[in-house]
Amino acid sequence: MEADGSLESRQESHLGFDHESLKEPRDPEKRKGGWITFPFLAVAILGLGLATGGALSNMVVYLIKEYNVPSVDAAQISTIISGSISVAPVAGAIVADALFGCYPIVAVAMALSVLSLIMFTLTASIPTLRPAVCQFGAGQPCDQASTGQMAALYGAVCLLCLSAAGARFNQATMGANQFDASADRDVFFNWYFIMLYASSVLGATVIVYIQDTVSWSLGFGVSCAASVVGLGALLLGARYYRQPAAQGSPFTGLARVVVAATRKRKVNLVASEELKFYYGIRSTSSSEGDGEVISDGNLAPTDSFSFLNRAAAITDGDVDGADGRAVRPWRICTVQQVEDFKTVLRILPLWSSAVVLSISIGVQINFTVLQALVMDRAVGRFTVPAGSMFVGSLISVVIFLGLLDRILLPLWKRLTRGHTPTPLQCVGVGHALTVASMAASAVIERSRTATVRAHGEEGNPAWVSPLSAMWLLLPFAVAGAGEALHFPAQVTLYYQEFPPSLKNTATGMMAMIVALGFYLSTAVINIVQRATTWLPDNMNASKLENLYWLLTALVAVNFGYYLVCAKLYRYQNIGK
Template sequence: MEGREAQISSSGSKRGGWITFPFITGAVAGLALGSGGWTANLIVYLIQVFNLKSIDAAQISNITNGCSNLFPVIGAIVADSFFGSFFVAAISASISMLGIILLTLTATLDPLTPQPCDNGSSLCIPPSKLQYVVLYTSLALSCIGSGGTRFTIATMGANQFNNPKDQGIFFNWFFFTIYISSAVSNTAIVYIEDNVSWRLGFGLCAITNFIGLAFLLLGNCFYLHDKPKGSPFTCLVRVIVATIQKWKVQPSSKIEDYYHKHDGITEIAATPKKSFRFLNRAALITEGDVGLDGLIAKPWRICTVQQVEDLKTLFRIFPLWSSSIFLGTPIGVQASLTILQALTMDRHLGPHFEIPAGSILVLCLITTAIFLTIIDRFLCPMWQKLTHRSPTPLQQIGLGHVLNILSMAISALVESKRLKIAQAHHLQGQPGSIVPMLALWLIPQLVVVGIGEAFHFPGQVALYYQEFPMSLKSTSTAMIAMIIGISFYLSTALIDLVQRITGWLPNNINNGRLDNMYWLLVVGGVLNFGYYLVCASLYKYQNVEKGEDGNSGTNK
């Protein structure tokens, strides 16, 4: 990355830097508006328009969200290996627009929409095979497209800067833009979907997606494009293969016994680090590994020291990454179940306005956006003034764990109160009945989880971008998306498992025990936090400046 901001284009203008920020921010805002407008209200759409049962709709929503957050990893790998971030983001934005247009058609054309029925009625006609095919195709295209843009654009934006401080500022604004845009889509667009028409709401999603794509393309002449250098994963596999072939060879303590050239250029000579020492064999020079010209003669038998250290970096960070999966799983469960709770509660603000159930989660987005600003402008400077060092990514993630557990506990207490009121008014056997309890009771749990996200999501992105090898920068920012994707799939599996072995999650949640589900998440969160503390205490930062963390700069 060194010297990239000074790169000059053929027209003589400098590429990269803050001149790219308006275009990237405009693209992020438009694409987030487009994806947020349909994902936030998907459960309601499936229940009210496609006549699906509530738990089934929640499960489809979780699978869709999981898909949207797993595709960024595939997009990142393709960007790092073959086409670069800009090309992948542009193609993905085009695919997402196609998917949203197809979703709009399901709300527009009668042959693609099931016959309407009263909510909760047993006489509802289920969707036909054609309607299911079109619906699932539209969701698949929208997921692939939105997944391929989200964190690929994050990497492309960070790549415009050399200074880590500027990269950190960009990541804060990136998340701020996503959360504000999602908040707007979860309120304005969702309100239009619920009170005007689904066709108009989804149509607005397609239009904002097009605007985001236009911003992305218009800034192309200003972007600094990093050229992909082939698949970095091939090099990582080579390290494993070479290690296996040299398993009986004893490692050496001499620098000259290890291979340091890459593409004919000699890397800075250094002895491989002591951690995961068995992998050092992959860089150890043995007879026949290197030709007379000093280049590798057997590429699957020897690797460079840097390639070995890159694989070690992934091994070191994997336990921390895995601990964040169950950090996201409760959020996925809470997101879908909170909408189901809101559908059974009094959502009126005054005599004439009713909050759309799909908009209730906007409180989490607004809270996160506000606290991202507070953290950046007040809490971090205050922490730095008191401790004379910046808060580390691991500290931010740890605080996110604590707040997440607290939010699940609050959710359990609020649901217990809702169930008691439902029982007092004998609403258990009445599908679609409204519990006389304001949906505003859901605010505390959403606010707390939103504050937690303001700490742990940027903390995770900063950690992975900082610690991952240079060849995996796009993949590094997509790791958080992979966490979210796996978390949503786990939340789907968890809901399905609990529904099968307990009576906590019936389709009429007034007959269930959602509070027990939340307490289960509290117990799991506490255990996972203990696992995280062990992983964090053992982790040694690899790529931070000395003085920022006491563990940095070690040769372990």
């Protein structure tokens, strides 16, 4: 973007849209990309987010009411689906980086989203694809779904997971690829997250309301229409997109370090005085995509995790003597690749503490839906869908992010004479708020079960407590405030601390946190079900309060673990 110093130019830059970028550039190599691609990408992002949110937000209720799945099992299934949706984009990003580039993967993924929503709509529209209707909470046993009926449903879920794998991360990367200036990329990323949250809120409110009050088939149909519009917008903008060639995944370099160090485990680094280390090929041209990492020849391997230094030690046959290229790339790595891998290892303890946060939040989201089903969800004449309750967390994140940016952080800087909270400090406060959120869920559940006992309705699974379900928004609000602190702070920490070759790994690490948290939360629930009687299918006879107190203790202990890790961690690129 040209900067001429004029007021008009500065205003355009501030808004993020540069009229000059819409004109035909003189350089034919840069005739594509720029803000002209934004409308197409925006509609594609919103369409996919709305479709996914509309399909998954009410999944617990859909399984219970239409497939006669026991409530706890439905929560478990929904948790596994959420975990798969979260982890799949990591694989999609690797495939796009290493093989095909972003645009082809995103286009195929959005086509799969359309097919998935068509299948969801069919399961809701064709009676033979579901078991016989059974009134929720009735005393008579319900017919279970057949293998074929569940296969149709799970087929739709699998297609949606594949869609998320190809599109979620790659949409962001594809958008960033359209811009040369880092300021433009920053503006795009801001809009990307705004659209991601906005589409999630719309899916979890408007579409869920249609599913609950009109029909499931219409609700899924609206999601399908959104997916079709998103795919159409993406394809219409194809002639404007930059499509950089695939340049290989950074994960490959990490894997090579492990393999090379393992294969050279017998190399004695101390005894070999003439041992040399590999620094890559000296070249004035870009080395992207050639598999070699150019590093500083004066950089000696650090002493931490010294066993990994074997991966960069040159042994017979590793390097071509003529041009210095690695002959056996899975046996020799550059010193820089080894140091990059060490950076990941140093940050893993902090990363692992965030997984426990995700476990507790995964349990809270799905069991709050079950709580809401047996609580008073009326707000005036409007009945809030149970599947929309977690929207409180999304709204809390947005509101708290605004408060942080405009009020809380400026006030903090004023009180501390210009001190800016470090990423680790922000993450720590997020941990503490998550502890408070789990405790709040336990207290509210205690109040709900007290009304059940007071009315003697423990044996009636259909009885609805007069306690307002709006109380469930309080724990979500606290959890959302915590997420607004720890989620962006973790992304900042990973992005700034990782070396340039691994910047994109930051997003992948966050996805793995969410995915592992959802998967491990199902394991926690399975253990609780096997070891206790807290979670029967009848929520009015359950002891869910005990589960929440268990989670409170778990995240509190994890908070202590995090404090130890944070105390021992030393920033590499962020000022202390």
